[in-house]
Every structure is written in structure tokens, then in C-alpha cells.
Amino acid sequence: MNENKERRNKILISSLLFGSQVMSFMIRFAFGVVAPTLMELYHLSPKTMGYLLSGWNWSYAAGMPIMGYIVDRFGPYIVLGAGSFVWSISTIALPIAGAAVSLFLMRMIFGVGQATLVPAGAMAISRGFSIKERARIIATVFAGNQVGVAIGATVAALILARLGWQAVFYSMGAASLLLTLVWFGLYPDKRIGRHYSAQPDAGNNDAVQQISWLSLFRYRSTWGIALGQMGYLYVYFFFLSWLPGYLILERKMTLLRSGIVAALPFWAGMLGTLGGGWFGDYLIKRGVST
Template structure:
């Protein structure tokens, strides 16, 4: 492989650092309500089911925001679309801290979801723009570690902010941090000068609406949409309800919960790195692209789903945390592998469109996780059934990737039947 110019290597590093920071802010912002769960319920006088709705409305807005986000990214580029989304969601995050009632909080959560929609498809687009196909899994894995690093470092930080200054100040501070980061992104990001070197596609034409809609005629696209819903169902269940589970089901204090969350999310970070790196390694050793990208996805979902079962059933809190850490490792390995698949299963010009469709499926299905969990907990007084359901859904998602995602996808290709 031709060694890229020094300027390209430097820009790759800079953009990867910025993408990780954006991803961390992204996940910290969406997890603030989970940390403030009890405080918000008490101040607004609502129960678990209504809190489940507040948690879920973000995901529905985020999911439907994926549909235009991918096309906009492929047409206008990550600088404007990802940067604009970061600015929008950061303003919404700060506004949530000023909400006077549940309706205002709901509106803020909707705009938080819409603003965050371009973030991860935008990251995949940046990687596809700056890296060749056989080397995209590792940077995508590094970028996606933000989704596990943020929940690892976020709870202690957010808990400290909330205990020190109140939950409202916690929201506002997080929003201001995102606004500053958006200004840095606008100042730093530049599109790569186009060429055929390193297997990076040269000067791709913007994807038309007809071509975007044509992606939905491929069986592999639907396999990715359905499969990723199982990934995000598990991820979002843990992200939104894990603090309440550890406090209510396992009897930990708020401070103990903030510390206990670190280990599972660090395990998830290792899983993110493994999912992308394993796919790259398999490709370099001659394994066909589709199979190389699917192995960490299917393995991660199967093992992660199985590890979720003892989390619900074992009496020991320490053992539950161990199983939870293993589940986080394998589920997040599948998540990283899924984004790597989106960046290689088609050409660079459709990366964001395909990634956003997959992410739409993920968050449309995943949006039901906090709502269904809230209803189950309110009716049964326990998280057991909610966790067992998440394990079963992860296993079904593995089957979707295994049997439906079979062929490469191109915007101009004939549909796969």
C-alpha cells in the first residue's frame, strides 16, 4: 500500500481526535437525562412510564433524523452537516436544562435527537473519505469508542456536576461544551483533495434521491436495518436504564453507581476497538469483505445476548457486573463491526446514506428499549424480564446480519433478491 503524504496523515489524526471528542459529547448529552432520572421525576412529578417516554422521544427523533442526514452528508459534506448538527443539538441540550415542564423537556429532547442524527454517519463519511477500504475498521472502531468512553467517564462527571450544582446546570454546561466544539470543527475540517490513491474513490458525484431510495431495494440494506435495531436496543437499554437498575435492583447508592458504571463501559470500549480491528485483520488475510465484516457483528450479538441473561438472574452484584461487562464488550464489538460494514459494503459516495439507513433501523427499534423497560419495571417491579428480552432481541439481530446481509450494495446496482 502506498504510504500517504505527511499532510494526509496529520489531518487523519486531527480529524479522528475531533470525531472522538464529538462522539463523547454526543453520548454524554444523550445520557444526562438517565443520570438525572430520579431528580427529574421528582421535580416534574412523573413516574417511570412517563420518564420512559422522555427517554424514548430522543431516539425516535434521532432515528427519523437519520433519513435526511445521510443524503445531506453525501451531498453537502461532513463540515457543514455534522458541524451544524453539533451546534443544533448543543443548543437543545442547554435548553433542556431550562425546561419549566415536561412538554418543554420533550421538545428539547426532540431537537437533541434531530441534531445528533448526522454525528455517526458523518464520522463514517469522514473515515470513508480519508481512508482506504481495508483500513477503515480500525479508525471507525476508534471513533465509535466514544459511545462507550462517554458512558464510562460521563456518569462520575455528570453525577459530580449534578450533586454540586443541580441537574439543570449539568444540562447547560454540557450544552455550552458542545457549542465550543462545533466552532472548532468548523475551523479545522477540510475535505480531502480527491485522487485514486490508496483505494479511496475519486471525486464521487452526490447521491440523488432516486439512488438513495434505490438502496431500500437491496436485501442487504434491510438486513443491516433490522440487525442494527437489535444492537441499539441493547446499547440504549443500558445507556438509559442502567443507573436506575443498579440503584433500584442492586441497591447501590448514587455515588456507588457512578463508580460501578466505569468497568462495563471500559469493557465496551475494548469491544469497539476489537470489532473494527478484527474485520480489518481478516480482510488483510484474504477473507472476503462481507464475511470479514460480518464475523465480529454476528459473534458479538450472539455472545452479548447470551451474557445478558445472567445479568438478570444471578444474585451476586459483583457477578452481575462481570456478566454486564462481557455483554458490553461483545455488543459494542458488534456495533463497531456494523459501522465498518456500512463503510465497506458499498462505495464511498453512499457511505453516509447507507450508514444512516442502518442507524435509522437501529434507533427506531432501539427507541422502544427505554419505553418498554419503563413499562415492564412499573408493572413487574423488576428489570429481569426487560433484560431477558434484550438478550433474545440481540440473538435475533445476529441472525438478521447472518442470513440477510449477503451481497455488496451499490446505489446504481440492480436490487438483490
């Protein structure tokens, strides 16, 4: 492949994946920002709102293994594009919901769409980047989570204060739908089906090796990652779901102030994610297992 074209494709892949992360997590955090307004509007208890905030988690967690299989079968271009379309439409449709049950269903549909992000992103990166580049690219792409939440906290609070809660989801859903069209139009690797890495490393057999996913449970690193994620995500999802509501309901902050304060942990998280990725590449290049 021409070197300039290869560089251009890498920039496109990483930029589109980063944009998808930013947009999906903006929408995801926006529901927490409008939660106090919805509690007042629909007369919802904190317990009921807790169920609504968790609606995304149930479908996302259940959908991840399934989406991994589907991405293996059809590739990231089709699957992530379809997932982006699903979460965009469910976001636009959310203000139509007239009761807690329909709000919960819209959140679950959003979770199904977002479950495509990690498996599709992982395959896109493995196809387009060499092993020595991947830690840095993964960090850059998944820093979009933190950027999306940080931006979404402030933007959602601003739109909510000026235009109302429905406008938050109409505007973000429309922007996400536009990004979906950009994905289908510009993503450079439109192959459908299972293809191995386009960036194999000399002497590296991992690029072509297939293993059963059940065999992963034999490795201590798998259990270490899983247990670490359980602890990390418990705290992370509190900030993601309840931090805006806590700042408004308990700390009596204004909408705009709560949006700014709620964004701060995620700006710090972005710096940590990027730093960890660059440091991971540094260690890999020196033969250290990360």
C-alpha cells in the same frame, strides 16, 4: 498531498470525529443519570419518564435518512458542525424547561442534531481514509460512543451530587459548544458538496460508484445488519436510558456509586469495538469479506 500533511489531516479528522462522539454520548447518557432527580422534582411517573427518555430516539431515527441526504448534498464539515451546534444549544436550554412536554421537545431537538453524527462521520472517513484503513478508523471513532457514555455516567453523577441537575447540562452543553468551535476551526476538509473519496484504492471502483439507496434493500447483508441492529439496540438503549435510574431506584445505590457501576458495560464495549475494528482490517487485508 504531502505525506506529513496527509498524516496530520487524518489525525485531525479522526480526533475531531472521536471528540464529537464522546461529547454527544456524554450528554445523551446524562439525562438517564438525572432521571430519578427529575422524576422526584416534577412528580413524573416511570411511564412519563419513559416517554422523555425516548424523545431523543424518535427524532434521531426519523432524522437519520434525511441527514444522510443532506450530508450527501453539503458534506460533513457544514452538516456535523451545524448538528453539534444544535445539540449543544438544546442541552444548555434543557434546564429552562418547566414541564414534561418542554423536556420532551428539548430531547427531540437534541436527537435532530445528533442524527448528523453517523452519516457525516461515514462520509468524512470515506473521504479521508483508504479502504484498508477504514475498519480500524471507524472502530476508533465510534468507540467514542462507549467512552462518552462511560465518562458521562461518572461525570454526570459527580456534578449532580455536587452542583445539582441543571449544572450537568449547563456544563456539558458549554463544553460541547466549545468543541463545535474547534470543529469549525480545525477540521481540514472544508469542501461543501458531494466529493468522492480522497483516498481511492488502486483497482477499486467503489470509490466512484453511485447507487440508489433503495437498491440496498436487495442485499441480504442489508437486512442482516438491520435485524442485528434491532436486537442489539433494544438492549443497548435499555442500558443507555434506564440503567442509572434502576441502580438508584431499585438497587438503592448512591449517585456516585451508580455512576461508576453504570459505566462498566460501556468500558467493556469500547474494548470490543476497538478489537472488532482492528480484526476487521486484518481480515480485509487478507481478502476476507467482513
